Amino acid sequence: MDNPIEHLQQHLSKLTEAQRKVADYIIKHQLDVAFLTVDQLAREVQTSTTTIMRLASNLGYSGYTEFQKRLQENLRNQSAPNTRLAANIKGMEEDDLWGKYAEHQIANIQDTVDMISREKLEQTQQMIVSANRIICTSVRSGLPVVQYLTHGLNRLFGNTNLIVADLSDWVDNIVDMNENDLVIVASFPRYARRIIDLAKTAQANSVPVISITDSYSSPIAAHSNLVLPCNSSSIAFHNSAVSSLFVADYLVSALAINYSEQTKGRLDKVNAILTDMDYHSVRRTD
Structure with missing residues (x-):
């Protein structure tokens, strides 16, 4: 099974400026994009659905639906390792600034790991x-x-x-x-x-x-x-x-x-x- 994010990163240099803007949003918001319709994603990125469809096609997918399906499968495979750590941090008190900071930085690092192949x-x-x-x-x-x-x-x-x-x-x-x-x-x-x-x-x-x-x-x-x-x-x-x-x-x-x-x-x-x-x-x- 291909990794759609790595696939996206490898093709960045071949994308138009509008498509790169969509790609950048997808890489940084994978979990959100996995459940957004093409119309919703277009509104989030302030672009057209045509741009998104062309992006998926340029990556070799039959359309946005196939790309999104691959993205969902990839996220499911990645979710298990950090479940315990995420659960521990989520249990911290709301006024725990130190805990919130740790949670934020762990999320930042995970985003970075996901973006760099x-x-x-x-x-x-x-x-x-x-x-x-x-x-x-x-x-x-x-x-x-x-x-x-x-x-x-x-x-x-x-x-x-x-x-x-x-x-x-x-x-x-x-x-x-x-x-x-x-x-x-x-x-x-x-x-x-x-x-x-x-x-x-x-x-x-x-x-x-x-x-x-x-x-x-x-x-x-x-x-x-x-x-x-x-x-x-x-x-x-x-x-x-x-x-x-x-x-x-x-x-x-x-x-x-x-x-x-x-x-x-x-x-x-x-x-x-x-x-x-x-x-x-x-x-x-x-």
Whole structure:
């Protein structure tokens, strides 16, 4: 049985702008879409039923009904593992802000897992491993994500630098990069113009771009070779970095495990230096 969400993600680049808007809504609201009629979905997305029907047809389904049936089957197969956890959190008191926050972030992470396929994660790892130089960049709420990613990737490969786009003259860094390098950007609402300009310039120089953003309809997606959508909603006013940090941490862990032969030598050397520093910094008390 095919996974309609993965199928949708794999065909995003071939969709029209209107169809991408529908696809983005489906990916982020799978449970709702599984029980919406085509007319109801059209109203939710503010598009036409014709656009939705054409989307289903472009994905290889006979129509919206068949797509929805596959989506329902996929959701049934996924629902069992987190039933206990969801039930425990649902039992918390209404005034338990900590519990509500945990519930919200768990839902965010699950949304993110649903939106990013294993194939896309594997492709991300291959692009990182193949790059001669890597630049990670963001501003504001995306900055902790790329800071964490820069530290992890540089520890593994020694070829990654951080650019704070609002503070750095990034043109000097991008101008010498080529198709053998890589730019990783994190961009969340309100999307910074400077980040979009950086990604656009990188692609103009044939530099591959991976974006970590909140949706496939994000303006940064149009200037990215690969998009990793992460649910950034919070229970307050801000963009939450929890889901995107979850993805960043996964990538660092997966690269260390899947490419251990390439990373072990460097990690051993770094560890030896840090261990020696710790040893000599401890004063003897006897």
